[in-house]
Amino acid sequence: xxxxLNTAQHRTLxxxxxxxxxxxxxxxxxxxxxxxxxxxxxxxxxxxxxxxxIVWKDVFMVGLDIAGPAAAVIVTLGVVLLxxxxxxx
Amino acid sequence: MxxxxxxALAALMIVAAAAPALAQKFDVPAKGMxxxxxxxxxxxxxxxFSSKAPIEDISGTASGLxxxxxxxxxxxxxxxxxxxxxxxxxxxxxxxxxxxxxRGDKWLDAAKFPTITFxxxxxxxxxxxxxxxxxxxxxGTFTLHGVPQTVQLPVTLTYMxxxxxxKARAAGDLLVVRAKGKVSLTKAGVRSELLGSKVSDEIExxxxxxxxxxxx
Numbered sequence: 001x002x003x004x005l006n007t008a009q010h011r012t013l014x015x016x017x018x019x020x021x022x023x024x025x026x027x028x029x030x031x032x033x034x035x036x037x038x039x040x041x042x043x044x045x046x047x048x049x050x051x052x053x054i055v056w057k058d059v060f061m062v063g064l065d066i067a068g069p070a071a072a073v074i075v076t077l078g079v080v081l082l083x084x085x086x087x088x089x
Numbered sequence: 090m091x092x093x094x095x096x097a098l099a100a101l102m103i104v105a106a107a108a109p110a111l112a113q114k115f116d117v118p119a120k121g122m123x124x125x126x127x128x129x130x131x132x133x134x135x136x137x138f139s140s141k142a143p144i145e146d147i148s149g150t151a152s153g154l155x156x157x158x159x160x161x162x163x164x165x166x167x168x169x170x171x172x173x174x175x176x177x178x179x180x181x182x183x184x185x186x187x188x189x190x191x192r193g194d195k196w197l198d199a200a201k202f203p204t205i206t207f208x209x210x211x212x213x214x215x216x217x218x219x220x221x222x223x224x225x226x227x228x229g230t231f232t233l234h235g236v237p238q239t240v241q242l243p244v245t246l247t248y249m250x251x252x253x254x255x256k257a258r259a260a261g262d263l264l265v266v267r268a269k270g271k272v273s274l275t276k277a278g279v280r281s282e283l284l285g286s287k288v289s290d291e292i293e294x295x296x297x298x299x300x301x302x303x304x305x
Binding site: 034035036037038039040041046048049050051052053054056063065 | 132133134135137144145148149150181183184185186187247249254255257258263265267297298299
């Protein structure tokens with residue numbers, strides 16, 4: 001059975017794909033982390049004492065814990081919209 | 090006769106040159122027992138730790154360091170005492186959710202075991218270089234998760250007598266303490282199905298702290 005998509009469904013499909021790609025790009029751009037990082041370590045040195053210490057810098061690096069559920073929500077919404085927007089006989 | 094005299098002089102010179110290296114004392118003005126407090130309000134005294142596991146590498150720090158190191162500079166290995174504590178609540182890895190799990194009852198259980206402690210029992214293989222830097226092996230009891238483990242940690246102590254430069258950091262003589270080692274989570278009684286895959290059983294750590302004998 002071949003399914004033909006109407007204009008609204010085409011737009012929905014394109015929007016879903018774009019959002020999915022955006023989600024993947026955001027996850028990839030911050031390093032494909034499993035968990036979302038809120039802080040990054042920055043090593044500092046004390047030349048006088050010859051010691052080093054870590055200062056934590058605030059960041060927001062999306063991990064799979066956020067990107068994964070976001071992708072699931074996007075796909076679910078896309079499928080529901082495709083179904084709702086189908087051309088009824 | 091001259092040859093023997095030359096040999097004797099050479100031997101004397103070698104012994105004289107080697108004597109400071111063999112000495113077990115810091116070449117500093119301070120006399121008697123000195124107690125260095127490792128308390129640091131700025132949080133620069135830190136212990137860092139890392140876990141290398143197949144799924145994930147984790148690294149973090151703990152800045153809630155406290156404790157003291159005491160010794161007589163004239164006989165460091167014979168008089169040294171050290172008690173160091175690290176607050177579990179101060180441990181962080183940069184991921185809030187993971188930090189909460191790490192401090193939770195399935196891992197380090199900060200509510201029940203709020204501190205990790207190290208108590209020195211002896212310092213072995215101590216060698217003092219340049220009069221102010223001691224390298225040796227610190228043997229002691231490392232208590233993690235309420236379970237004591239005997240560990241041997243390579244340690245370096247650097248004594249910095251008070252000067253205009255050191256005043257910028259803290260008052261009094263300063264002692265820089267560096268140590269590193271490994272500790273087993275299984276031996277510490279930590280039980281989790283994620284041990285070995287997401288978190289390695291063996292945790293490597295480094296300790297980097299500066300103490301002052303003017304801080305009480």
